[in-house]
Amino acid sequence: MSLAPTIKLNNGQHMPVLGLGTYLSTNDEGYNSTKIALDNGYRHIDTAYFYQNENEIGRAVNEKVTSGELKREEIFVVTKLWNIHHDPIHVEAACRKSLKNLGLDYIDLYLIHTPMGLEYREPEELLPKDKDGNLAFSDVDYLDTWKAMEKLVDLGLVKSIGVSNFNSEQIARILENCRIKPVTNQVECSPSLNQKKLIEFCKERNITITGYSPLTRPHSYENDKSLPKPAILDPKVEEIGRKYNKTPAQVVLRYLVEIGACPYPKSSNESRIKQNIEIFDFKLTENELRVMDSFHTGQRTVPFAACAAHKYFMLNREF
Template identity: 55%
Template sequence: MVKVPFVELNDGNRMPALGLGTCASNGSEIEKAVKDAIDVGYRHIDTAWAYENEYSIGKAVRSKIAEGVIKREDMFLVTKLWNTFHDPQHVERAFRQSLDNLQLEYIDLYLIHFPFGYQYKNDHEQWPRNSDGSRALSNVDYLDTWKEMERLVELGLVKSIGVSNFNSEQIARLLTVAKIKPVVNQVECSPTINQRKLTKFCKERNIAITGFCPLGHPSPAGKTPAFMFDSRVAAIADKYNKTPAQIGLRFLHELGVTPIPKSVRKQRMLENISIFDFVLSEEDKQLMDSFNTGQRLVGMYDARKSPYWPYGIKF
């Protein structure tokens, strides 16, 4: 079983430096994947209310606790407040939905999924639209949402709170009013969009960066992302007896990012977590840097008209 180092968070809690992403996987598939992940050494599992798989993930964790493989305190479970629940009156109820889905005593880290909100229709509608088919945006300020996130900590319901997909200006604005500083900003981060500037900005404020889509949805047919299919990266991988994916994940780790690669295959999960037994040379890191184009997979362009859409500045 692979041992994963920890990231020390600004509230004194610790987060494993690599986790399992679970977006777009549900039911028995993700339940088995989480069990397999725990068996090979994963202790950090990332989910969200919007992924509709919290129940299956909680079931897998509870099963491994019952088997005696882990204790609850060994695990670091992350979930997220969806965009329709930004209004302060909805935050605690939305959190309790996630807690009930997971059927665990507490959640380790709760994130605001995006800085912009959608109009609340009911507790189940994720993607509300206006009559003209456009996305139904809300004007709730994420600063008001954050106050309710802080209250969840004060109530003892969650250990740590943070944000996701926030840019540097939004982080700075949040810090002007936060009584509890966010411990994490989870953003898209891969060698294609390596987030060096945002990572430096957050690190200076003692906020950790978690990176989703760290391998950029590899497509052998399209040979994308470029680093995964580049002969120079393959040569680096051969030098360390690793794979291009492991080189990419190690590169992010050395940038100070906690990657959360998604897989449901046990062998691939083992490959992804086995990145803590080597160090890239400066020359290797310079090559990996050269793949940074800033191109996103997740842009949420239907929310572009929101004043809180985060992708209108460089970082």
């Protein structure tokens, strides 16, 4: 069993450099995959209020802790503030709701899921629509949301705070105005979109990059060939894997760690969950890194097309 090495965040906390993704792992799938992951060396789990599986993830985490197999402080749990809760008046309540769902008394890392707010309605709707059927945007400034996130640290509800899907300009604006720096920016990161410029930008400011859709959602590509082609389907990646007795997915995940991103591969399959963390016993050569770099096209798996008209849309600049 491998444990992922940890990285020291800008606030002194330690975070394992690879975690389990859980988007679409709902109900028993979320519980089972988290349990399998914890049994196989994962100590870092990524969920979100939006995924509606915090309950299941928390149940698996709590079982490991109450059984005495793991200590709470050995597990790094990430969840995210959803776009409808951006107004500062909702932030603490939303965090407390996530804590309740998870059954935890603190969150290791709490992220603003995207810079783009959506209208808050009662009863709550995760994706509120306007009368034309478009997403109902709110114009809450993410800077105001960030200030409310900082208070959660003061209250001891969260150990670290960060952002997700922010571009470099938005990160810079937070840094110019914050009391507590974000520890990470969680963004799409795979060989097709390797984020080297954003990684460099964030590294210079002591902010880590955590990477989602690291395998470029191979199942989605099967159904829609206009999406970026996953590098795991390429014979060159298979060939590199053969040299180390590794699968293409392991080569991709190793590559992402080597370029400075912390990937979140999602799987609900036992053998793939085990496989995805067995990447810390080999190292790619300069040549192999160059081959992996050649897959970068900049094309996104998650283009947030329905939000392109939002005031805080983040994908209209290179990084």
